[in-house]
Each structure stands twice: as C-alpha cells, then as structure tokens.
Amino acid sequence: MARSIKLRIWRGDSTDGGLKDVVVEANEGEVVLDVIHRVQATQMGDLAVRWNCKAGKCGSCSMEINGKPRLACMTQVASFGEEETITVTPLRAFPIIKDLVTDVSFNYKKAMEIPAYEPPAELAPGEARMEQIDVERSQEFRKCIECFLCQDVCHVVRDHEENKKSFAGPRFLMRMAELDFHPLDQRKTRKQEAQEQHGLGFCNITKCCTEVCPEHIKITDNALIPMKERVADVKYDPVRWLGSKIRKREGL
Amino acid sequence: MTLERHKYDVLVIGAGGAGLRAAVEARESGLRVAIICKSLFGKAHTVMAEGGAAASMGNVNDNDNWMVHFRDTMRGGKFLNHFRMAELHAKESPDRIWELEVWGALFDRTKEGKISQRNFGGHEYPRLAHVGDRTGLELIRTMQQKIVQLQQKDGRETGDMESGIKVFAELTITDILKENGKISGAYGYWRESGEEVLFEAPAVVIATGGVGKTFKITSNSWEGTGDGHALALKAGANLVDMEFLQFHPTGMVWPPSVRGILVTESVRGEGGVLTNTNGERFMFKYIPDVFKDKYADNEAEADRWYEDQDNNRRPPELLPRDEVARAINSEVKAGRGTEHGGVFLDVSKRLPAEVIKKRLPSMWHQFYELAGVDITKEPMEVGPTCHYVMGGVEVEPDTAAAVGVPGLFAAGEVAGGMHGSNRLGGNSLSDLLVFGRRAGMGAVEYVKKNTATPVSDAAIKAAAEKIQAPFDRQGGENSYSLHAELQEVTHNLVGIIRTGSELKEAIAKIAEIRKRSANVAVAGGRKFNPGFHLAFDLDNMLLVAESTAKSADAREESRGGHTRDDFPGMNNKWRQVNHISSFDGEKVNVRAQSLPPMPKELFDLFDVHELEKYMTPEEVAKGGSN
Numbered sequence: 001m002a003r004s005i006k007l008r009i010w011r012g013d014s015t016d017g018g019l020k021d022v023v024v025e026a027n028e029g030e031v032v033l034d035v036i037h038r039v040q041a042t043q044m045g046d047l048a049v050r051w052n053c054k055a056g057k058c059g060s061c062s063m064e065i066n067g068k069p070r071l072a073c074m075t076q077v078a079s080f081g082e083e084e085t086i087t088v089t090p091l092r093a094f095p096i097i098k099d100l101v102t103d104v105s106f107n108y109k110k111a112m113e114i115p116a117y118e119p120p121a122e123l124a125p126g127e128a129r130m131e132q133i134d135v136e137r138s139q140e141f142r143k144c145i146e147c148f149l150c151q152d153v154c155h156v157v158r159d160h161e162e163n164k165k166s167f168a169g170p171r172f173l174m175r176m177a178e179l180d181f182h183p184l185d186q187r188k189t190r191k192q193e194a195q196e197q198h199g200l201g202f203c204n205i206t207k208c209c210t211e212v213c214p215e216h217i218k219i220t221d222n223a224l225i226p227m228k229e230r231v232a233d234v235k236y237d238p239v240r241w242l243g244s245k246i247r248k249r250e251g252l
Numbered sequence: 253m254t255l256e257r258h259k260y261d262v263l264v265i266g267a268g269g270a271g272l273r274a275a276v277e278a279r280e281s282g283l284r285v286a287i288i289c290k291s292l293f294g295k296a297h298t299v300m301a302e303g304g305a306a307a308s309m310g311n312v313n314d315n316d317n318w319m320v321h322f323r324d325t326m327r328g329g330k331f332l333n334h335f336r337m338a339e340l341h342a343k344e345s346p347d348r349i350w351e352l353e354v355w356g357a358l359f360d361r362t363k364e365g366k367i368s369q370r371n372f373g374g375h376e377y378p379r380l381a382h383v384g385d386r387t388g389l390e391l392i393r394t395m396q397q398k399i400v401q402l403q404q405k406d407g408r409e410t411g412d413m414e415s416g417i418k419v420f421a422e423l424t425i426t427d428i429l430k431e432n433g434k435i436s437g438a439y440g441y442w443r444e445s446g447e448e449v450l451f452e453a454p455a456v457v458i459a460t461g462g463v464g465k466t467f468k469i470t471s472n473s474w475e476g477t478g479d480g481h482a483l484a485l486k487a488g489a490n491l492v493d494m495e496f497l498q499f500h501p502t503g504m505v506w507p508p509s510v511r512g513i514l515v516t517e518s519v520r521g522e523g524g525v526l527t528n529t530n531g532e533r534f535m536f537k538y539i540p541d542v543f544k545d546k547y548a549d550n551e552a553e554a555d556r557w558y559e560d561q562d563n564n565r566r567p568p569e570l571l572p573r574d575e576v577a578r579a580i581n582s583e584v585k586a587g588r589g590t591e592h593g594g595v596f597l598d599v600s601k602r603l604p605a606e607v608i609k610k611r612l613p614s615m616w617h618q619f620y621e622l623a624g625v626d627i628t629k630e631p632m633e634v635g636p637t638c639h640y641v642m643g644g645v646e647v648e649p650d651t652a653a654a655v656g657v658p659g660l661f662a663a664g665e666v667a668g669g670m671h672g673s674n675r676l677g678g679n680s681l682s683d684l685l686v687f688g689r690r691a692g693m694g695a696v697e698y699v700k701k702n703t704a705t706p707v708s709d710a711a712i713k714a715a716a717e718k719i720q721a722p723f724d725r726q727g728g729e730n731s732y733s734l735h736a737e738l739q740e741v742t743h744n745l746v747g748i749i750r751t752g753s754e755l756k757e758a759i760a761k762i763a764e765i766r767k768r769s770a771n772v773a774v775a776g777g778r779k780f781n782p783g784f785h786l787a788f789d790l791d792n793m794l795l796v797a798e799s800t801a802k803s804a805d806a807r808e809e810s811r812g813g814h815t816r817d818d819f820p821g822m823n824n825k826w827r828q829v830n831h832i833s834s835f836d837g838e839k840v841n842v843r844a845q846s847l848p849p850m851p852k853e854l855f856d857l858f859d860v861h862e863l864e865k866y867m868t869p870e871e872v873a874k875g876g877s878n
Contacts, residue, residue, distance in 0.1 A: 055618060
C-alpha cells in the first residue's frame, strides 16, 4: 500500500546549498532511489542523482542516507520507521557538483596510477592453467562494483583532504592486493608500491570500508591486512633484507 | 564563450564491452581514440550481464567447435541471422575470451585449470565462460584496466597518460556530423555542466547498446534509450529488423519496484525448474516441432540430462528465450500464474544451499535484499522482461561499417543482423568482443585511407540550437510524462504478443507523442539537469519505437522475438525478408530487403531435413548460394 514518507534532500552546488524537506508517496517494497525518482518526476525535475542499473550491480547511486554511505537502490524504504525522516546527502569525501552528485574523479586518477597487470611473456592465449582455489582470492576483490563507498567512508581521506595525494584508498589498495594475489602476475614490486607510493601504512584497520561494502567484500581482512603482512615480510625480515642487498633482487 | 573542441582519429560512442574493445583495437593500431560514455566509466550496461560469454573452446565437452556454435546460433535466430556475422562470431569467440585472460581476467576454472564453461539455453554443449553470475562486470573491468594499461604506456612514452586514448565520461552525443556525405565528427554536451563539445574525427564507432527504456518493464538501465540507433538513422544509416525484441523469460515480478530486473538464465542452466501455481512443470507442453528431437519430453529424462548429457535430451527450461517467454506468458494468461503475474522458478530443490550461493551469488543477494526471498530455500517469482533488441544498425559483417555512411561503424547490441530473430543467451558478450574488435579494425582501415573532413560552422550552429531549444520554450510538455506515455503504448500495443490493429494504433500514438515532444520544455538550468537529459533520450526512444512498430506491423508471421496473434507460426517465405528502416527527416520508412543466402559450405553444415523446416523447397533445392 502506498503511504506518504518524509524525505530531506540536500540541494545545491559547490557554492551554496541546504536540506529541503519533501513529502512523497512510497509503495510497498520500494527503495530510496525509487522515491527520489518520484520526487524528480513530480516535484523537482532538475534534481541531480546518479544511477544506472537499480539492481546493486553498477555502483552509481552512492550517497549518504541518514549519514551512512549506502547505495540508494539497495536501501529499502521499509527499513526506516514510519515516522522517521529519511535524509539523503551527497558523498562527503568528494567535491559536490550538484544536489546528490559529487565529483568522483579522484578515484579514476588513482585507478590510472596502479601499475597494470603484467602477464607472463611466454604464455600463449588459451594456455593458462590456474586452479579454482588460486583464482578465488583475487576473484573476491574483482566483485567490486566501484561504488566508492569505501573511499568515502575511509577516515584517512574523509576528514583529511591533504591525504588524498598520497593515499589510494581501500578500493585501490585492494586492487593492488588483487594483482599481487593473481596467480600469473609477474610484477614483483607491488608490496613496496602499496606501502611507499599508495599509502597502505595510513590504514589502521578500523574496517569501516568493509562495513559499508555493498558486495560484502572483506576488504580489510582479506586484502589490506594480508598486504600489510606481505609488506612486513619483505621489509623487516632480516634474511630477506640482506638477500635483497646482496643479490640486488627486486621485490621479494 | 568559446566552444570546447577535440580532434581524434576515432571517436567511440559508448563504453560498454563493444565500445571498449573497439577502442583498444584502434589504439593498439596507433590511432588516437576518444571514448564517450553517458555514465561514469565502468558503469555501462554490460556490467549487468550475468551468465557468461559463449565460445566453443571445448573445455568441458570437447565435441564442441565453431560449427556447432554456428548451427546453434542460426537455430536460435530462426535462420534470419546474417550468416556471415554468425560465422565470424562462432569462429572468433574463443580467441576473444583467451585474449581477455591475457589482459588479466579471472574466469572460473575446470578441474584441469582451464576456463570453465556452463550450459545455457539453445547451446548444445556447455559453452559459456563465466565468473559466477557476474561475467559482464569481469569483461568491463578487464577492458577498463586494459585501457589503463595502454594509457600508462602512452604516459611513459609521451609524458601524458591521456595523449593516445581519453575517456570522456558523463557526456551525451546529440548529433553525428557529416560533411559531403562522410563522417566528420560528433556534437554533444557534458551532462555535468550542460556545456557543449565538438569532436572532429573521420571515423565514429557507435556502441551504445540497447533500447529497453522504450518499454515499461525492462531489465535495462536508464542508458538503454536507443541513442545509437537514432543517431545512426539521423546520420543516414539503416536499421535492420527492428521488430525483433527479446523478452527475457525471467525478470523479477515482485515487489513492484524491482519489476523487470533480470534473473539470470544460469538459474535454469544450473538446474532451476519452472512451475505454475498448480505445481506443474509446464515447459514440456511448449516444445515446438523444430526442437522436438533436442529437448526431453518427460521429467525423468530432463533430470537425467544434468548427469549424462550424451544419452539424454535437454530439459525444456533450456529452450531458446523466445520460446520460454511465450510459454510463461501463456501460463499466466491461462490463469495459472501467481497473484503478481509470474510463475515459479526453483533451484532450491536441485542444489544444496552453499552451491547456490557460490554459483549464483548475485542472484541470492538480489532476491534476499530486494524481495526478501531466500532462493536456497524457496522459489523465485519470475516473468518476461524486455531485455535485448536483435534489430540494429545495418552493417558490413567483416568491418562493422554502417551501410551507406562512410566513416560510421556500429558494434554490439546497437548493430543488427548477428542474432536474427532471437539471440541465444551468452552470445551477446561474445558478440561485443568479436564485433567490437572488428569495428575497431574497420575504423583503422578507413582512417588510413580517408583524411578528416573539417566540420562546418553551419553544422555546429544547427547542433547548438537543438540543444538550447528546450530551455527557450515556456510551459511546454514534461519529458517525464511523455516518456511514461510512450512506455504505456509500447507495453500495451508493441509488447510480447502483437496484432495488426494494435500495431497500427501504436504507430498513430507514437506519432502523436513525437509531435508533442517537439514542444518539450525544461525547467532549471543546464547543470546536471535530468529533465534536460531525458528530453534528448526521449527523442531517440520515439524514433526507435516508431521503427519497431512499423517493422512489426509489416511482418505478417511469428518468429523469434516477434509474435503476431493474427499471424501465428513461422512462414518460410518471410525468412527471406529483412526489414530496413530509414529516416527521411520526418518519419521512419520501412521496406523489405532480401536476406543474403548462405554459401554452400555453411549450408552443408546442416542436415537438409532441418533446413526444410525453415526454408522454402526452392531454397533447399538450390543448396547454398555458390
């Protein structure tokens, strides 16, 4: 049955803005994105919101709902109380463009800085053989839909704009782990790069990223902590340290 | 204010699988490439593809090869496919999958460590390379990361990572520009700021995907508004066979807000069965004559097939999608559907809970979070949803060049011909890899022989005026309401079952909406204004809907994704006919054109008795075109 709900939407741009209250109808089973669309079609034709698939698969409709970074398409209206006002605001860690849309180009810049996959030179197409169990570790991270909620929630950049330069954020540190765990990747220097160029050391494993991940990827436990352990292995193991000095090996 | 201008060798419109594959090909050949997408980079509808990419690698059953895949594809399309496209697709798909692996893709594996392949409707052997049920995401991400790799290489060589290939995200193209009959570039606007942009390029690849948003119930995202179809028509290209739309048999039906969202065919591939409210496994009643020797007519045999595929026929749940969609539609119409107008799809009785969660993770997630249904314990409620358009830009198969417009190319869902009257599941992801690459190659060859034609000031002025127009109107039509009206018309009159009188009514109504759409007014400014964006999308959808309704009215038979209540059954004479849509500036015109006949070497791949079911006696007697 349709009922009226109270919605509070942040409207404005980089210069000015504020919260606007609206009352809108919601039907059984609807998600927050549905009611935002209804506001758009009936009350605010120029309300800006990003979305694509409306099925939790593309990661476009990221916003903060009652202060929590979430996908609007996967947040049921019914999960809030009948009398509760639902407040929707843009992602806080990124510059505002308009209304609920932010400038997420930071993430695409970071994506371009992560050294690409390096396949074995000798391996012909179709010749690769990998065990399912060996690909599964990286496959978990490749489930990432790049909604950037983890990037938004991570306090390293959320409250410290100045860290953005030297910190790739959970999504891209996980990308580095994914490549490091890839059974065929040939680049041996990923651990040092994660630590020295992309700010792995900033992460103090509060697991906020894991909590907001709509794909339920265990970013901290399965990607970041193992990466930290690998870094520790390379950096602080005296035998390896000596070996790397004597034989001038790269990486391991 | 000065106009933002860019010059490239190749302009790729669309950043889904086909567009990215074309861009990679063109860049690797040394050309400078711009990729344009309406959304952020990496959000294209390809990410929604779940089941897998069909390629006859023979990793699971070594009887598979390109000829078997070719036969399955032609059967699935009821022999209306362009034979050459189906041939190239079947031959080249394995290489395209292996290539993705070289670029870093991580497909699920067989016990021997090869790429695993799964069963799917209409495919004789397990053929779909997959990653759980998120294969499309893997394709997009792999190619996105391949593009980053190319950019890093350019960065090392030139100091600028975006010197050779650049992504223009959240940008809408409103016009493809021509000078002296040849492509000269494209014009559009940044969605973020509303500011206009001119691209000058001798070659344009259209890879904009589908048209699902023309319909009310669809699995497509907001981007599927037929932009490329309409841009191509307006640029003088043709669309072929626009009457053929695939209604995927299994979309979600409840709750209303998720109606239409896709439920992957893999659920049936993994053993899911369809039942009506009487508990009857109804698909056995709907096996058409042409498929009787390939599909089991009883439950015992159908169930044995999952264990022993060599000695049993396939379960009828795995018939091509058009058959299953029509069957579900009939069951619901006969009063054997659920209260929400669907039927039941159940995999919980076939597989243990942990296997379901592993093989169909995103389905589990989707039903649990959006519908409150645990698919490891209960059945899903499903019904048909508009999923894919088989029709599209008429192209030369080998180069993906649009017929009639030098410099224009089209690949992926926006191109027509490959899938005939019905596409097999899994053939879309392989299609966009095979023909995305070929479009890239086609553009490269073209650019080598043709220099860029400068865009004239007159063309720029006309394109700019069109963008400004809705802002200058006061109190005109609302684009949201017109869109909703169009969706009602297509849903009610051009849907899964059609009749002549309703199609004629639809044509009149679409024309009326189109007339009113010329008066759309936009409230607010240019900055990220969805009402403004929809005004342009709407114009594209109206042209597509007109082309579909007119082609559907002309085809007086039922075949694949086109079912006529007043002309039930296939008519072999109609198999020889393609419908060609063109645009005269005012309206879409549809004419019949002969389908190119298969050459002997492909004709001979089939049992002649099978061909007799599809072809006229004269065609069969001729035995191939050469």
